[in-house]
Amino acid sequence: MTRTTRSSDSDRTRIRTAAELGPRYKWVALSNTTLGMLIATINSSIVLIALPDIFKGINLNPLEPQNTSYLLWMMMGFLVVTAVLVVSFGRLGDMFGRARMYNMGFAVFTVSSIFLAITWFDGEAAAIWLIAWRVVQGIGGAFLMANSSAILADAFPSDQRGLALGINGVAAIAGSFLGLLVGGLLAPINWHLVFLVSVPFGVIGTIWAYIKLHDTGIRQRARMDWWGNATFAVGLVAVLVGITYGIQPYGSANMGWLSPKVLSCLIGGVVLLTIFCVIETRVDNPLFNLSLFRNRSFLFGNIANFMASIGRGGLQFILIIWLQGIWLPQHGYDYTRTPLWAAIYMVPITIGFLLSAPVSGVLSDRFGSKWFTTVGMLMTAGTFVALIALPVDFTYWAFAVVLFVNGVGMGLFTSPNRAVVVNSLPASARGSGSGMMATFQNSAMVLSIGLFFSLMIVGLSEHLPDAMSTGLTAHEVPAADADQISQLPTVAILFAAFLGYNPIKQLVGEHLSTLPVDDQNTLVGLKFFPHLISDPFADGLAATFTFAIVCCLIGAVASLFTGRKSDAAPVDDDVTDRSPRSAAGQVPDRPENLRVRQPL
Numbered sequence: 001m002t003r004t005t006r007s008s009d010s011d012r013t014r015i016r017t018a019a020e021l022g023p024r025y026k027w028v029a030l031s032n033t034t035l036g037m038l039i040a041t042i043n044s045s046i047v048l049i050a051l052p053d054i055f056k057g058i059n060l061n062p063l064e065p066q067n068t069s070y071l072l073w074m075m076m077g078f079l080v081v082t083a084v085l086v087v088s089f090g091r092l093g094d095m096f097g098r099a100r101m102y103n104m105g106f107a108v109f110t111v112s113s114i115f116l117a118i119t120w121f122d123g124e125a126a127a128i129w130l131i132a133w134r135v136v137q138g139i140g141g142a143f144l145m146a147n148s149s150a151i152l153a154d155a156f157p158s159d160q161r162g163l164a165l166g167i168n169g170v171a172a173i174a175g176s177f178l179g180l181l182v183g184g185l186l187a188p189i190n191w192h193l194v195f196l197v198s199v200p201f202g203v204i205g206t207i208w209a210y211i212k213l214h215d216t217g218i219r220q221r222a223r224m225d226w227w228g229n230a231t232f233a234v235g236l237v238a239v240l241v242g243i244t245y246g247i248q249p250y251g252s253a254n255m256g257w258l259s260p261k262v263l264s265c266l267i268g269g270v271v272l273l274t275i276f277c278v279i280e281t282r283v284d285n286p287l288f289n290l291s292l293f294r295n296r297s298f299l300f301g302n303i304a305n306f307m308a309s310i311g312r313g314g315l316q317f318i319l320i321i322w323l324q325g326i327w328l329p330q331h332g333y334d335y336t337r338t339p340l341w342a343a344i345y346m347v348p349i350t351i352g353f354l355l356s357a358p359v360s361g362v363l364s365d366r367f368g369s370k371w372f373t374t375v376g377m378l379m380t381a382g383t384f385v386a387l388i389a390l391p392v393d394f395t396y397w398a399f400a401v402v403l404f405v406n407g408v409g410m411g412l413f414t415s416p417n418r419a420v421v422v423n424s425l426p427a428s429a430r431g432s433g434s435g436m437m438a439t440f441q442n443s444a445m446v447l448s449i450g451l452f453f454s455l456m457i458v459g460l461s462e463h464l465p466d467a468m469s470t471g472l473t474a475h476e477v478p479a480a481d482a483d484q485i486s487q488l489p490t491v492a493i494l495f496a497a498f499l500g501y502n503p504i505k506q507l508v509g510e511h512l513s514t515l516p517v518d519d520q521n522t523l524v525g526l527k528f529f530p531h532l533i534s535d536p537f538a539d540g541l542a543a544t545f546t547f548a549i550v551c552c553l554i555g556a557v558a559s560l561f562t563g564r565k566s567d568a569a570p571v572d573d574d575v576t577d578r579s580p581r582s583a584a585g586q587v588p589d590r591p592e593n594l595r596v597r598q599p600l
Contacts (some may be wrong), residue, residue: 028212029155030164033148034171035205036106039198040141041175042182043113044078044445047134048320049180049339050187050194051075052499057191058119058126063492063503065249070127071495072244076446077131080240081138082145083442084233090146090435091225091287098147098154099213105143106209110202112137116195145172145442149434151213153422159365161423166361166415170354173414176316177350184343188336228279228287235272236443242266243450247457249489254461255454288436289429298433300561301421304373306440307555308413311380311548313448315406317498318456318544319346322392325497326534329526330393338500348400352407353414361415369416373559376413380406381552384545392534392541413555420562452544457490459540464490464533471532472508475519481511493533502529 047054051074055062062071093101116133119126148168156164186193242265250256257263280286293299323342333341360372383406390399418437425433465486472482485507496503504523505512512520522528 025214026152026155026160026164029151030167032205032209032213033102033144033151034168035201036102036144036209037148037168038171038175038178039201039205040082040109040144041172042179043109043137043141043198044082045176045179045316046183046194047074047078048183048316049343050183050191052339052501053187053191054130054194055499058130059122060124060127062499063496063501065492067124067127068248068491068495069245070124070131072248073131074127074134076240076244076449077134078138078141079442079446080237080244081135082142083240083439083446084236085139085142086146086438086442087232087287087432087435088146088229089143090150090438091432093147093150093435094429094432097215098150099209099215101143102147102151103206103209103213105140105147106202106206107140108143109137109140110199110206112140113195113198113202117192117199119192142438145438146435149418149422149437153425153434154215158423162361162363162365162369162416162419163358164361165418165422166358166364169361169414169418170357170411173312173357173410174350174353177346177353180316180320180346181343181350184340188340225279225283225285225287228276228283231272231276231279232287235269235276236439238265238269238272240269240443240446242269243447247450247453247491249491254457254490257454287432289432292425292429292433292436295424297420297424297562300558301417301424302437302440304377304413304555304558304562305417305421305437306444307551307558308377308380308410308417309441309444310448310451311384311551311555312410313445314452314544314548315384317449317452318541319403321456321494321497322537322541324500326392326530326537327394328500329502330530330534332526334526335500335502342500345396345400346403348404349407349410352404352409353411354407356408356411357415360412361419364416364419369420370559370562372416373413373420373562374556376409376411376416377552377556377559379409379412381549381556383409384549384552388542388545392538413559417559417562451547453491453494455543455547456494456537456540459543460494460533460536461490462536462539464493464536467532467536468493471528472523475523475528476515477508477511477523481508496529497533497537502526504529 051062051071054074055071060067060070062068089101089105112133116130116137119129121129149165152164152168153161182197183194186197242262245259245265246255246257246262248256250259250262276288277290280288280290320342323345324338328338328341328345329335360376364372383402386402386405390402421437422434468486469479469482472485473479477485488507493503502524508523512523515523
């Protein structure tokens with residue numbers, strides 16, 4: 001049975017109420033949770049731009065078929081883990097204290113970063129070590145993501161939550177783009193620094209959170225929904241693993257969506273998630289409180305967030321491929337420099353986001369969220385149209401303007417969307433509700449990778465084999481060899497572009513040394529491979545960004561159904577009154593109702 005946590009003799013430190021903590025406490029909570037979200041999301045993307053240096057550092061070729069799974073799990077392992085665990089960890093925060101669970105997450109995250117940084121061996125063993133500790137790092141990140149919004153909702157009054165959640169949201173989204181820049185700067189120096197950079201911030205954040213953060217919200221003791229946790233975790237992992245392996249070749253097919261392994265994961269995962277939904281309607285304390293979806297703002301706010309996350313996640317990957325694999329080499333940048341410069345050239349999207357997200361959060365507190373989120377999604381959809389219209393070999397200033405407007409649109413959407421969803425939650429469900437929101441967002445990121453890679457592969461497959469065969473034979477590669485090379489899995493070419501590799505030397509192999517010197521130099525030069533895939537890439541680009549446009553339009557329509565005043569959490573849930581109430585609405589002043597700080 002649910003009950004409010006009471007003090008006990010084992011509690012070492014009495015916690016003060018929000019009023020006793022004073023007006024400065026909410027800013028302490030905001031600054032610490034913003035640091036936590038920034039570090040977590042930077043690490044969700046930092047390896048994407050650093051993958052070439054990481055794999056070179058551990059002496060493993062990620063383009064060899066037997067190593068593709070290592071590449072995929074290095075890219076997606078962190079996101080899969082956070083997507084699966086955030087709801088459970090948000091529920092634990094509701095039960096045992098959000099600050100306590102958040103603090104634990106900072107500690108786990110810091111320890112895992114240390115072990116990632118001290119990797120000392122090579123080859124497959126190093127890849128497995130890195131993936132395993134990335135999973136542990138994802139566990140820490142899930143604690144941070146699940147409880148940060150709830151801590152802020154407890155600390156801030158409802159008329160300031162848009163600002164607080166907006167700033168927190170800026171850290172969450174901007175971190176995913178800043179991670180690219182940080183990875184691009186550090187990886188060429190030493191790939192270990194990619195993981196080491198988080199350690200000092202993690203140590204400071206852990207100590208700071210333990211000393212300064214308090215559980216000021218309503219805490220509910222309840223039985224853990226073990227069957228719900230099990231079916232949800234296994235079902236979601238199965239679906240996400242199926243998506244991960246669906247983009248790998250299977251037999252003679254370019255992708256493995258029809259392979260028994262992928263079909264088993266997808267079908268089995270959907271069955272388990274269906275069973276999970278049935279379980280959640282029959283237990284007293286469900287992991288997913290499905291009744292929250294009766295609230296229109298919570299339902300449609302999450303739909304909009306899910307669609308926006310799909311578009312945003314796919315955009316990040318396509319831009320990396322576009323810049324590292326095609327545009328930068330065509331403009332004279334050596335492949336060893338493309339990761340850093342790809343991150344630099346994507347800075348306009350971060351600037352646009354950083355400028356608009358805090359402002360939209362403040363304004364949505366005064367004028368409501370609906371029109372900000374709707375306009376933000378429509379602006380983002382317009383930028384995808386503009387990206388399709390740009391030539392593959394674009395003029396940079398036009399590209400930068402489109403990215404800047406895209407960042408502004410995402411900023412207009414993100415802060416008000418987070419505020420309207422969290423404001424619709426009752427205080428006792430803010431941890432699990434925030435975890436549900438983070439689950440949809442992180443699952444969408446993994447789903448977007450699978451969908452966008454699949455659409456890109458479909459677009460490339462139509463014209464790439466002919467372009468590859470024609471281009472190679474034009475430079476004296478025997479027709480039979482050129483035809484064989486052109487039939488290699490498209491995903492290998494796509495991964496090469498994503499990593500900023502020039503795969504021609506590896507694809508042509510021993511035949512390269514038999515060609516005239518001029519042809520050898522042309523084939524392995526900076527411009528042959530990018531020029532070869534430019535036209536097929538344009539087809540894939542149109543397919544992927546058209547899908548992103550549809551997602552943004554769905555998100556815009558869903559946003560129109562949010563923001564009703566009747567959907568807001570009751571006034572009694574506001575920060576101004578955190579004491580448990582009696583049935584008559586009176587605040588009992590018995591000693592056992594004084595909440596106390598639970599030590600970590």
